[in-house]
Amino acid sequence: MATNFPHLLAHVRGAARFFLDAWHGLLIRRSQVRALVGEPNSRRYAHAHPPGWPRIFTAGVYLLALTACGEPVEWQDNHGYGWYYNAVTASGWKVRWDEVVTEATPAYLSDVNFYETTWQRMRECTGMDGPPAFIVAKPLAYIQARYGPNIGGYYHRNPPLLVIDETAWVLRHEQGHHVQLYTTGDSDHDHHHPMFKTDGCTFTVGFP
Ligand SMILES: [Zn+2]
Numbered sequence: 001m002a003t004n005f006p007h008l009l010a011h012v013r014g015a016a017r018f019f020l021d022a023w024h025g026l027l028i029r030r031s032q033v034r035a036l037v038g039e040p041n042s043r044r045y046a047h048a049h050p051p052g053w054p055r056i057f058t059a060g061v062y063l064l065a066l067t068a069c070g071e072p073v074e075w076q077d078n079h080g081y082g083w084y085y086n087a088v089t090a091s092g093w094k095v096r097w098d099e100v101v102t103e104a105t106p107a108y109l110s111d112v113n114f115y116e117t118t119w120q121r122m123r124e125c126t127g128m129d130g131p132p133a134f135i136v137a138k139p140l141a142y143i144q145a146r147y148g149p150n151i152g153g154y155y156h157r158n159p160p161l162l163v164i165d166e167t168a169w170v171l172r173h174e175q176g177h178h179v180q181l182y183t184t185g186d187s188d189h190d191h192h193h194p195m196f197k198t199d200g201c202t203f204t205v206g207f208p
Pocket of ligand 1: 173177189191
């Protein structure tokens with residue numbers, strides 16, 4: 001989060017990651033196909049199909065791989081975060097916080113009602129709505145290593161996932177992207193909506 005430009009950069013990186021992962025996924029499948037049909041793992045065979053039925057089988061598996069290549073491996077595992085969670089809020093949000101909660105972090109981080117209340121206030125403030133999604137709290141250092149040096153949180157779609165840091169300060173911001181995506185069809189990654197102004201909902205929605 002922080003400023004708009006780094007956030008935009010993170011989105012660009014996300015798009016690049018999408019295509020790299022799609023390519024990587026195909027490479028993985030190619031090696032799996034080789035293992036299945038017993039194709040020797042050599043440069044010569046990397047560009048040649050084995051004869052007979054293995055060739056047909058290979059073509060079939062490639063076809064399956066191609067039809068599935070829009071969903072990179074990472075996205076098939078909740079954007080690489082997996083599906084483990086600590087609690088489910090009253091309206092169905094799944095939240096994982098145990099990787100960041102320590103004696104030094106705010107108590108609300110491990111309070112399931114905090115996440116529910118923030119979401120309900122966001123709905124009331126914006127007049128928008130959306131389905132419950134997944135929230136994962138990660139150390140800020142992890143987030144910045146993955147998304148960029150000035151990024152404090154990230155909103156993934158398909159499936160919707162809100163990544164927040166150990167202060168949860170960006171929770172409202174990422175919920176702002178989520179509520180817009182499911183109300184207008186656009187997550188507003190350039191932050192044009194008034195909710196992202198300093199007197200807007202993503203700032204004025206209160207913490208406990
Ligand atoms: Zn944003």
